[in-house]
Amino acid sequence: MAATFQPGQLVRVNLAGLDAGGVTFQAAVTDAVAHIVKQTSEQPPKYLVELLFTFRGVSHVEVPADRIYAGK
Template identity: 65%
Template sequence: MFEPGATVRVNLSGLQVGAVVFHQAVTAAMARVVRQTSQDPPKYIVRLLFTFRGVSEVELPEDRILAS
């Protein structure tokens, strides 16, 4: 479980957000947890510490998030 505000590393490899597709090399992007959106399965909104083609927040399952 991750707390809001926690700094984490996220695996965006192969993920598509709108028209943006993250390449296989994006496996350890830094982000901050905004909030948990689901408990079963656990999912979180994270705010990336960078903006890529207008994408700065993504919803990810817990298995794509690592404590930093």
């Protein structure tokens, strides 16, 4: 069962290979820091996250829950 995340929660996300806003994140982007914005899907669970960095104008990405880890 996937973890449930709350809006505003600090998390780390694995963006390797994901596409967002015309940007494909490279394999090295496996530990990006972000905040949960909201849950966008229950099955499969996905969340919209706001990255603490902007890459080529992209700062919000929809990420599957299995690629999200609680921040440290």
